[in-house]
Amino acid sequence: MITSVLVANRGEIACRVFRTCRELGIRTVAVYSDADANALHTRVADTAVRLPGAAPSDTYLRGDLIVKAALAAGADAVHPGYGFLSENPGFARAVLDAGLTWIGPAPEAIEAMASKTRAKELMGVEPLREVTEADLPVLVKAAAGGGGRGMRVVRRLADLDAELEAARAEAHSAFGDGEVFVEPYLEDGRHVEVQILADTHGTVWALGTRDCSLQRRHQKVIEEAPAPGLTPELTDSLYEMAVRAARAVGYVGAGTVEFLVAGDTAHFLEMNTRLQVEHPVTEAVYGVDLVALQLRVAEGHALDDEPPLARGHAVEARLYAEDPARDWAPQTGTLHRLAVPGGIRLDTGFTDGDEIGVHYDPMLAKAVAHAPTRAEAIRALAGALDRAAVHGPPTNRDLLVRSLRHKEFTTARMDTGFYDRHLTELTEPAPDPHAPLAAALADTHARSRFGGFRNVPSQPQTKRYSMAGEEIEVHYRHTRAGLEADGVRVVHADAALVVLEVDGVRRNFDVARYGDEIHVNTTRLTALPRFPDPTAQHAPGSLLAPMPGTVVRVADGLTEGATVEAGQPLLWLEAMKMEHKITAPATGTLSALHVVPGQQVTVGSLLAVVQET
Numbered sequence: 186m187i188t189s190v191l192v193a194n195r196g197e198i199a200c201r202v203f204r205t206c207r208e209l210g211i212r213t214v215a216v217y218s219d220a221d222a223n224a225l226h227t228r229v230a231d232t233a234v235r236l237p238g239a240a241p242s243d244t245y246l247r248g249d250l251i252v253k254a255a256l257a258a259g260a261d262a263v264h265p266g267y268g269f270l271s272e273n274p275g276f277a278r279a280v281l282d283a284g285l286t287w288i289g290p291a292p293e294a295i296e297a298m299a300s301k302t303r304a305k306e307l308m309g310v311e312p313l314r315e316v317t318e319a320d321l322p323v324l325v326k327a328a329a330g331g332g333g334r335g336m337r338v339v340r341r342l343a344d345l346d347a348e349l350e351a352a353r354a355e356a357h358s359a360f361g362d363g364e365v366f367v368e369p370y371l372e373d374g375r376h377v378e379v380q381i382l383a384d385t386h387g388t389v390w391a392l393g394t395r396d397c398s399l400q401r402r403h404q405k406v407i408e409e410a411p412a413p414g415l416t417p418e419l420t421d422s423l424y425e426m427a428v429r430a431a432r433a434v435g436y437v438g439a440g441t442v443e444f445l446v447a448g449d450t451a452h453f454l455e456m457n458t459r460l461q462v463e464h465p466v467t468e469a470v471y472g473v474d475l476v477a478l479q480l481r482v483a484e485g486h487a488l489d490d491e492p493p494l495a496r497g498h499a500v501e502a503r504l505y506a507e508d509p510a511r512d513w514a515p516q517t518g519t520l521h522r523l524a525v526p527g528g529i530r531l532d533t534g535f536t537d538g539d540e541i542g543v544h545y546d547p548m549l550a551k552a553v554a555h556a557p558t559r560a561e562a563i564r565a566l567a568g569a570l571d572r573a574a575v576h577g578p579p580t581n582r583d584l585l586v587r588s589l590r591h592k593e594f595t596t597a598r599m600d601t602g603f604y605d606r607h608l609t610e611l612t613e614p615a616p617d618p619h620a621p622l623a624a625a626l627a628d629t630h631a632r633s634r635f636g637g638f639r640n641v642p643s644q645p646q647t648k649r650y651s652m653a654g655e656e657i658e659v660h661y662r663h664t665r666a667g668l669e670a671d672g673v674r675v676v677h678a679d680a681a682l683v684v685l686e687v688d689g690v691r692r693n694f695d696v697a698r699y700g701d702e703i704h705v706n707t708t709r710l711t712a713l714p715r716f717p718d719p720t721a722q723h724a725p726g727s728l729l730a731p732m733p734g735t736v737v738r739v740a741d742g743l744t745e746g747a748t749v750e751a752g753q754p755l756l757w758l759e760a761m762k763m764e765h766k767i768t769a770p771a772t773g774t775l776s777a778l779h780v781v782p783g784q785q786v787t788v789g790s791l792l793a794v795v796q797e798t
Contacts, residue, residue, distance in 0.1 A: 194266030196534030199226035205476040218244035248276035262286035271459040327356035328364035374445040379427035391424035408463035413597040469499035469555035510612035514731040515547040516578035614653035620705035623683040623694035631680035649713040734760030773797040
């Protein structure tokens with residue numbers, strides 16, 4: 186019987202596993218890097234062990250340190266979570282060799298499926314060996330790991346070598362394995378997967394389908410169960426292939442078999458030998474706890490002959506600290522508040538006041554809605570996210586709400602090219618025009634309680650804000666009748682709530698201020714000084730770091746004085762295990778290059794200057 190579980194992971198998935206362990210009366214052990222010393226997963230575990238020596242980005246890849254931590258803390262089982270070492274057969278063997286229970290499939294099964302190239306061969310699918318113009322577009326893909334790392338779409342043969350190099354570097358950084366392969370890329374395919382669960386007694390469940398077609402950078406953003414619009418025949422075929430894949434390697438535990446579906450044809454992609462990020466939608470539909478079932482299977486218990494029946498529909502959205510309009514650039518800073526209303530399941534590795542750092546994936550939380558029908562689940566999730574308080578760095582919250590309400594999604598006509606087609610319209614700024622006034626009134630109340638009315642007419646009060654990339658100036662004054670503000674009637678104003686009447690319609694504005702950062706309902710503003718600092722300007726054509734990170738490489742032969750074309754890649758930053766391309770904003774001359782490979786930069790650091798011609 187398992188009595189104490191160490192989770193060889195961090196963040197949301199560690200917290201998720203700990204929650205089930207607590208419910209079952211099992212003690213919990215966390216491991217943490219120096220960067221995660223005060224992280225939520227470290228705080229909620231019964232015991233926590235520091236992983237010494239390694240850089241924060243590599244700490245959770247040190248299987249030897251994790252096994253040592255499990256033994257030191259008295260754990261008798263290890264749960265790998267997802268990512269990091271979750272699909273590493275060597276780590277699974279090290280756990281078993283140490284006399285610990287491995288909550289996952291046998292190392293041999295992981296080995297057979299962890300490499301996507303070997304998995305395809307096992308399923309009778311051959312990767313591309315040599316790429317020609319006729320094969321384009323193609324997808325370069327890491328053989329190990331997942332989460333979109335080490336993946337590149339190549340549309341021009343001339344770009345293939347560079348993208349192979351970039352994918353190898355990213356895969357090696359994320360998984361310690363730089364092997365990549367190439368496969369055809371279907372522009373209009375749907376990403377559909379089957380959840381499987383197998384015990385040591387020969388029972389294999391196909392626990393429904395999921396659709397994960399809405400993806401950015403080949404990483405899932407919105408998932409749902411069951412996958413809509415599949416024929417019974419196609420569903421049965423997917424189940425049969427998934428069970429066949431599991432039986433082919435003697436699989437035990439929870440896993441996922443992924444397919445690309447085009448029309449009524451399914452193409453095998455890979456098998457993930459671990460729990461998936463999107464597992465909550467399956468739990469909601471089938472009324473099960475997959476982590477609890479993983480633990481039962483690891484203890485040797487048998488599954489029922491048949492899985493439970495599915496009920497209703499579930500949709501999950503991943504909330505990221507990132508800016509979709511700026512090439513999905515990850516964001517860092519303090520998460521001041523995270524609260525999602527309305528009976529929504531929220532799985533997170535953060536709590537109010539936590540820091541979002543530079544070393545790990547920027548996912549803040551997963552929000553899940555379950556309802557009798559797909560339409561009801563979508564409406565509930567979109568509404569809850571629309572009303573959520575997400576105070577801190579920029580996030581993809583508005584993108585999620587708009588995606589959930591987009592006609593292609595609501596009518597289940599989406600595919601993996603959804604964001605390629607619709608990103609611009611989904612990220613068009615739509616800030617509330619009255620948010621700056623509400624911020625100004627709340628701030629004035631907090632600082633001065635509005636003072637009092639004076640008989641001598643006074644000049645209007647003026648405040649400046651940055652909102653959606655623009656500078657906004659608002660004016661208001663105290664009058665005998667109360668506050669007068671840009672033709673808007675002020676019904677009520679205090680530090681946290683402002684009520685305005687616009688054309689006879691009253692609206693409430695919840696206001697929260699954290700230094701110069703202000704959140705008014707779902708609009709994020711930055712307070713600016715009344716008089717701009719003329720020295721705080723950069724030369725036209727300046728390229729500033731959109732995130733903190735490391736300069737991993739500069740384009741070959743690029744030196745100051747070189748002629749560059751608009752959109753030409755100049756250098757690459759690595760942040761949160763992903764590479765981010767910095768391109769020339771216009772055709773011109775590279776008049777300055779301020780960084781070299783290996784250099785650490787902060788947000789706003791000057792990287793280069795392109796003088797437009």
